[in-house]
Amino acid sequence: MQELHDEEFKSTDCLECANCCKTTGPLFTDKDVDRIAKHFKMKTQKFVEQFLRIDEDNDYVLQSVPCTFLGADNYCSIYDVRPKACSEFPHTDRKKFQQISNLTMQNVAICPAAFNIVEKMKERIKL
Ligand code: SF4
Numbered sequence: 001m002q003e004l005h006d007e008e009f010k011s012t013d014c015l016e017c018a019n020c021c022k023t024t025g026p027l028f029t030d031k032d033v034d035r036i037a038k039h040f041k042m043k044t045q046k047f048v049e050q051f052l053r054i055d056e057d058n059d060y061v062l063q064s065v066p067c068t069f070l071g072a073d074n075y076c077s078i079y080d081v082r083p084k085a086c087s088e089f090p091h092t093d094r095k096k097f098q099q100i101s102n103l104t105m106q107n108v109a110i111c112p113a114a115f116n117i118v119e120k121m122k123e124r125i126k127l
């Protein structure tokens, strides 16, 4: 998977796409919240009130999509401090990739790179 992931992302320009940032939001861990609030020089609670909500699984998520931090040019305005989930998306280079197959099935519908990686993986399995 690592090999397929690296190969796919060599030819993928996420700035031409940004579909993940437009259609689905990341989970924000407490560490993410603290780091990003600090970046904005905001109190954590104020940041949470302004940008986040708690979802049905009790996780912090964005109040709305497309992501508030996505620019019209598809650049992330908080790239250096973005949530861990954003930096790891679409998670196709996870060590225990097989443990997140349900998540991957959702992500192939959003991410063309994840789709291609999974298609290539299916091809390899056939061989
Ligand atoms: S924080 Fe940045 S990388 Fe994450 S969804 Fe928003 S725009 Fe995209």
Ligand code: SF4
Residues within 6 Å of the ligand: 012, 013, 014, 015, 017, 018, 019, 020, 021, 089, 090, 110, 111, 112, 113, 114
């Ligand atoms: S959906 Fe996939 S290909 Fe598109 S920007 Fe996100 S990670 Fe990159």
